[in-house]
Amino acid sequence: MIPAARISAAIEVLDDIATRRRPAPDALKDWGLAHRFAGSKDRRAIGDLVFDALRHKNSSAAVAGGDDGRSVMIGLFFHHRGLDIAGLEKLFSGDRFAPEPLTDDERATLASDALSSAPDYIRGDYPEWISPNLARVFGDNVVAEMQALANPAPLDLRVNTLKAEADHAASELTAAIGRAPERPALSTLCLRLPLEPGTAEPHIASTEPFLKGQIEIQDLGSQLAAEFAGARPGMQVLDLCAGGGGKTLSLAAAMQNHGQIFAHDSDRRRLAPIHDRLTRAGVRNVQVRTPRPNSDVLDDLENRMDLVLVDAPCTGTGTWRRNPDAKWRIRPGSLAERNKDQAIVLASAGRYVKVGGRLAYITCSVLDEENTDQIDAFLAANPGFSVVPPQAVVEAYEQESMNILGPAVRLMSNGLLMTPLNSGTDGFFVSVLTRNS
Numbered sequence: 001m002i003p004a005a006r007i008s009a010a011i012e013v014l015d016d017i018a019t020r021r022r023p024a025p026d027a028l029k030d031w032g033l034a035h036r037f038a039g040s041k042d043r044r045a046i047g048d049l050v051f052d053a054l055r056h057k058n059s060s061a062a063v064a065g066g067d068d069g070r071s072v073m074i075g076l077f078f079h080h081r082g083l084d085i086a087g088l089e090k091l092f093s094g095d096r097f098a099p100e101p102l103t104d105d106e107r108a109t110l111a112s113d114a115l116s117s118a119p120d121y122i123r124g125d126y127p128e129w130i131s132p133n134l135a136r137v138f139g140d141n142v143v144a145e146m147q148a149l150a151n152p153a154p155l156d157l158r159v160n161t162l163k164a165e166a167d168h169a170a171s172e173l174t175a176a177i178g179r180a181p182e183r184p185a186l187s188t189l190c191l192r193l194p195l196e197p198g199t200a201e202p203h204i205a206s207t208e209p210f211l212k213g214q215i216e217i218q219d220l221g222s223q224l225a226a227e228f229a230g231a232r233p234g235m236q237v238l239d240l241c242a243g244g245g246g247k248t249l250s251l252a253a254a255m256q257n258h259g260q261i262f263a264h265d266s267d268r269r270r271l272a273p274i275h276d277r278l279t280r281a282g283v284r285n286v287q288v289r290t291p292r293p294n295s296d297v298l299d300d301l302e303n304r305m306d307l308v309l310v311d312a313p314c315t316g317t318g319t320w321r322r323n324p325d326a327k328w329r330i331r332p333g334s335l336a337e338r339n340k341d342q343a344i345v346l347a348s349a350g351r352y353v354k355v356g357g358r359l360a361y362i363t364c365s366v367l368d369e370e371n372t373d374q375i376d377a378f379l380a381a382n383p384g385f386s387v388v389p390p391q392a393v394v395e396a397y398e399q400e401s402m403n404i405l406g407p408a409v410r411l412m413s414n415g416l417l418m419t420p421l422n423s424g425t426d427g428f429f430v431s432v433l434t435r436n437s
């Protein structure tokens with residue numbers, strides 16, 4: 001397909017997503033089924049265009065003066081990809097398969113710099129309804145924070161120290177994919193592969209270091225969040241919302257396979273992949289506690305844990321770099337629902353912490369309602385717990401890892417916030433509490 005035909009296809013898919021409120025992957029799949037002549041390269045290019053357009057939907061539409069797929073694509077090429085009007089006219093030529101030529105109105109709007117006076121939610125590319133929530137956490141910096149959250153994320157890998165030293169894993173990876181990973185300053189255990197739309201993502205799961213368990217795919221924010229929990233060899237640890245086990249594997253490595261981790265999740269299907277992952281990573285100190293009907297599979301752990309990790313269900317606003325479709329699909333009702341889940345899971349977690357033990361609460365959301373507010377509510381209901389000062393959590397990590405976090409991590413009243421703008425990671429919140437009585 002010629003480039004202009006790919007743009008026409010992307011416009012069609014964007015309109016389908018908007019009018020039928022469909023998830024982007026479903027709309028792309030249907031387009032592929034209905035246009036079987038399109039090869040895999042074309043389909044990937046169209047997918048890149050659609051996801052890039054979703055990243056920058058509001059700002060692109062405003063630049064071109066409309067709100068349909070066509071306006072978004074015009075604005076995307078003009079504002080975000082730096083094409084001038086002459087360049088746009090070559091693509092929007094009206095030739096066979098190409099989108100219709102630019103109208104006089106479109107040309108005039110492109111020349112008018114409509115974006116400079118647009119509201120924050122347009123310039124920052126997020127849904128209008130969530131503006132008060134984001135303004136509450138980011139204040140005057142909201143547009144810069146949200147623009148960073150709209151950009152593509154790198155592919156981050158965590159070196160599994162149970163299987164390999166970081167330098168060794170880095171050189172094995174370089175040999176496997178023909179490209180050396182970056183080494184972000186915040187962690188010696190992170191290997192980073194920057195990605196851009198249009199570049200094929202290396203298939204990590206088929207590389208030798210991955211198959212040998214030396215590396216895991218995990219955003220640096222998630223890696224740091226698990227580190228901040230402070231798991232140490234010999235501890236008794238409950239990973240209450242273990243899901244597929246991303247954090248469980250980090251905890252096991254931090255504990256050097258010594259002590260005991262109990263991995264649980266209320267959804268057995270989410271927990272299922274953990275078994276294979278533990279084996280591949282060489283983890284030997286995890287007991288998986290799969291839920292069973294009419295049975296409390298954790299009752300023997302009450303008041304016994306040195307550390308309870310709550311990787312809470314959340315809206316995932318911090319992961320919008322990886323899933324730009326999600327930011328347009330989230331509804332006010334989902335925030336309220338997740339808040340209820342968070343209160344339930346936190347209340348449950350408190351029961352397992354021993355006196356002198358810790359509770360680490362993590363979300364991949366940047367919203368105070370899911371973060372600081374939840375911790376404040378938990379502390380009000382549980383006076384036996386208190387906050388470990390966020391500065392102390394940072395210092396403990398810096399001492400242990402010899403990496404300096406500095407301003408990369410924002411200190412909140414009762415926890416730490418990482419964002420793409422500050423730390424170059426997905427958005428993550430971590431609060432660490434201790435049980436005093």
Ligand SMILES: C[S@@+](CC[C@H](N)C(=O)[O-])C[C@H]1O[C@@H](n2cnc3c(N)ncnc32)[C@H](O)[C@@H]1O
Nearest residue numbers: 241242243245246247265266267270311312313
């Ligand atoms: C953010 S995900 C966990 C991701 C996982 N820790 C990882 O690192 O791969 C949140 C998990 O919480 C689980 N969950 C929700 N409510 C729960 C509850 N009341 N008790 C235990 N798990 C719960 C969900 O099933 C989901 O798997």
